[in-house]
Amino acid sequence: MAGVQEAREGDKQGWRRPQLRERRVLVFPLPFQGHINPMLQLADVLHARGLAVTVLHTRFNALDPALHPEFAFVSVPDGVPAEVAATGTIIDIIVAMNVAMEASPAVGEALASVLADEGQPRAACLFIDANLLAVQKAAAALGLPTLVLRTGSAACLGCFFAYPMLYQKGYLPPQESQLYMPVNELPPLRVRDLFTSSKNSHEKVRRVLARITETVKYCSGLVINTCETLETTELQRIRDELDLPVVLAAGPLHKLSSKSTGSSLLDQDYSCIEWLDTQLSRSVLYVSFGSLASMDSHEFMEVAWGLANSGHPFLWVVRPGLVQDLDGLDFPDGFEIAIEGRGNVIRWAPQQEVLAHNAVGGFLTHSGWNSTLESISEGVPMICRPQSADQMMNARYVEDTWGVGFELEGKLERGKIESAIRKLMNGKEGADMRDRAKELKKKVADCLESCGSSQIAVDKLVSYILSL
Incomplete structure (x- = not known):
């Protein structure tokens, strides 16, 4: 030994x-x-x-x-x-x-x-x-x-x-x-x-x-x-x-x-770290649905407008294959103007570095286990949007057992997404989740x-x- x-x-x-x-x-x-x-x-x-x-x-x-x-x-x-x-x-x-x-x-x-x-x-x-x-x-x-x-x-x-x-x-x-x-x-x-x-x-x-x-x-x-x-x-x-x-x-x-x-099977865009350096502490919502999860074009549009209408800075990973029925990246009319100066869309992120960044205050995630662990390790609370496999039980533990996030249930609708973002980033419940996330981060660090x-x-x- x-x-x-x-x-x-x-x-x-x-x-x-x-x-x-x-x-x-x-x-x-x-x-x-x-x-x-x-x-x-x-x-x-x-x-x-x-x-x-x-x-x-x-x-x-x-x-x-x-x-x-x-x-x-x-x-x-x-x-x-x-x-x-x-x-x-x-x-x-x-x-x-x-x-x-x-x-x-x-x-x-x-x-x-x-x-x-x-x-x-x-x-x-x-x-x-x-x-x-x-x-x-x-x-x-x-x-x-x-x-x-x-x-x-x-x-x-x-x-x-x-x-x-x-x-x-x-x-x-x-x-x-x-x-x-x-x-x-x-x-x-x-x-x-x-x-x-x-x-x-x-x-x-x-x-x-x-x-x-x-x-x-x-x-x-x-x-x-x-x-x-x-x-x-x-x-x-x-x-x-x-x-x-x-x-x-x-x-x-x-x-x-x-x-x-x-x-990584995809090239990571490190320019997002420089962008995060320009943002206020805990102000940015990081959005990524992992390497395999997908959504249809209508859901994609609802997520886009939910992010735009929330008023919060965000970093959104839109990887190839995320949207099932779109050949290329096609944002809704007016979206890019609406997010100018506070929204950053990239193809793939160095996720662990992003979650560890002081500017990131929340994570909208598909609740894969790697993403869940990485978020917990950095004390970042989560909005969970599980899709299949083990993601539902990961989201359940995030919400019910550890109290460091909540699930976004039902159809993806812009108003619901906007409300969820404000709840996590601005609300009293979100603040409590952030406090518990910091405590859980310390317990994991002790291990x-x-x-x-x-x-x-x-x-x-x-x-x-x-x-x-």
Whole structure:
């Protein structure tokens, strides 16, 4: 443990202790932005503790090795048909990827080649995303231990484990009359907050979640991108459920990693930081719906006018693909004049730097877990507009458990959006949420201190890896 502690203290002070890297970890992220970033952040944390890292990645959403010269990179054929990659849902792509990988020896051959590389330190284990059951099977055939990184919340994973019970007790599939019914076994969730997909059948979702559960239950250890102070009860429930050597809350990973941005699939516009420098403290609403969420053109227009009519400065991320039925960016007539001097629209933002900026006083978000964690870590309260997957339960925790935001429900209408912005940025309720957000930020920061729970979790993880 002495070497681990020395490396940890050195990294905390901004330098990395030169050392011979005698062991190596392999990492294999699911190729979507919200999964890539935490995995590469974990890789960076482990590299800082003296472990060599090899990143295996698919050709779909291929990573750029030039962004991480400290890692070795290996491209693995994923077998995703071009049509599915272009038009399929995320679940379609995950299913197609696993089917192709299980039918082909390519993954096993790639892993065998990496393990046989005598120019690299001996591999101790492979970190995988829980969606990659096919990769776990290939690793098991080679005798390589797999550990799972869950990039979502502990509450979300607990929900996956509970799915058979949720169907048995009639919570699922959800009925319109039951949407606001509490799920007594998983407080504070209601039926409407459970993991769901509007674009896939409940049976397909059920099969995918069953495979995730299988991947986790048969791994050699579990790391969750959360921290003890945020999800104490949820983490204990998972530890009680699983018979694993380690179940560790080692997050927020973007705060533990020196390369917090991971590997962005879109070019980040840093000019927005200079613009934020010109704004008053806590005056700006940051608006971003993540890397995958989308809306139709009518909803886009309502958001535009809601922002314009609110009277507040805002920074709005309008990435390619955000609006489903528009080929280009087409703002309503008069919008640009209405926001002149106080509105800034960009294609993609360095989100962690934006949320950490003193000018940002609120976040209108799709409630993905990464965005939620990043906002909490900077003490920024949220207006939540969840759409699918785990976003509804994240929003529920933001509002009901932590009290650092509220959900914007129903149809997107400009008047409703305008009122929500004023409530968060000007109202007494918003001020109370901001105070609670500051308190929660401090609690999370305590987990990141040298004797905090997240740093201790990383110490335990490194010791466990070295024992394999």
